[in-house]
Amino acid sequence: MAVTLTEAAARHVQKYLERRGKGVGLRLGVKTSGCSGMAYKLEFADAVNPDDKVWESCGVKVIVDEKSLPYLDGTELDYTREGLQEGFRFKNPNEKSRCGCGESFNV
Template sequence: MAITLTDAAAEHVRQFLANRGKGMGLRLGVKTSGCSGMAYVLEFCDEPAAEDVVFESNGVKVVVDPKSLVYLDGTELDYGKEGLNEGFRFNNPNVKDSCGCGESFNV
C-alpha cells in the first residue's frame, strides 16, 4: 500500500507548509459527495491520529485514515498548470468512473 507525490506536488506542499509556518504533512482522504459518489479531501495535518497511516514521498509526509486508504491505495498526487487551471491531480488506479466536472469519482 502506498500513496506517492510527484516532484511538483511535493514541492508545492513544502512551499505551502513553509508559508503556513506549521504542519507535519498533508492529509489525504475521501468523503461521500458529488454526482459520482466520492470526492477527495486534501488538507494540512498538524498531528496524525493513532489509527492513521503515514507515508513519505519526495520528503513530504502523507497522512491517510484507514477507511480512505482502501480507495486511495496506489494513488499518485501530481500538481500542475493546464491553461488557466492550476491545482492537484489525483492519478488513482482504483477509479472506475468519474463525473464530467472531475469533482467526484466511484470505485
C-alpha cells in the same frame, strides 16, 4: 502499497507548509459527495492520529486515515499547471469512473 506525490506536488506542499509555519504533512482522504459518490479531500495536517497510515514521498509526509485507505491505495498525487488553471491531480488506480465535472469519482 502507498500513496505518493510527484516532485511537483511535493514542492507545492512544502512551499505551503513553510508559509503556514506549522504542519507535519498532507492529509488525503475521501468523503461521500457529488454525482459519482465520492470526492477527494486534501488538507494540511498538524498532527498524526493513531489510526492514520503515513508515508514519506519526496520529503513530504502523506497521511491517510484507515477508512480512506482502500479507496486511495496506490494513488499518485500530481500538481499541474495548464494555461490559467493549476491544481492537484489524482492518479488513482482504484477509480472506475469520474463524473463529467471532475468533482467526484466512483470505485
